[in-house]
Amino acid sequence: MKMYDTASTVIDNIINEGATYSQRVDASAASKMLSSFEFIFILHLMFKITGITNILCQALQSRSQDILNAMHLVSTSKLLLQQLRNDGWSDLFENVKLLSKT
Numbered sequence: 001m002k003m004y005d006t007a008s009t010v011i012d013n014i015i016n017e018g019a020t021y022s023q024r025v026d027a028s029a030a031s032k033m034l035s036s037f038e039f040i041f042i043l044h045l046m047f048k049i050t051g052i053t054n055i056l057c058q059a060l061q062s063r064s065q066d067i068l069n070a071m072h073l074v075s076t077s078k079l080l081l082q083q084l085r086n087d088g089w090s091d092l093f094e095n096v097k098l099l100s101k102t
Contacts, residue, residue, distance in 0.1 A: 001043065001044075004034075004043070004099075007034065008031070011027050011031045011034065012027075014027035015027045015031060037096065040096045040099045041092075041093075041096045044092055044095050044096055048092065049081070049084070052081055052084065053077055053081075055073065055077070056074060056077040059073050060073075
């Protein structure tokens with residue numbers, strides 16, 4: 001997510017100033033893919049999911065967690081994913097619409 005704007009800027013520069021016609025055409029195709037609704041939707045969805053599961057993954061990797069705490073983290077992650085599934089779509093779609101219009 002942090003690199004999206006930077007990647008778009010670099011691709012736009014290649015479109016405008018590419019050394020060869022082939023580079024400019026490839027950059028133009030990449031730009032269309034990066035700005036497609038599908039790409040932006042998947043980008044935002046993966047950002048949300050990895051944000052939810054990150055704490056659980058870190059806790060499970062540190063073997064010092066007790067089983068009760070690990071089960072609590074699993075339950076919390078499950079609850080947050082269920083909330084995203086039930087109520088998070090409108091916010092997700094609004095973010096995707098904003099980014100795909102630019």
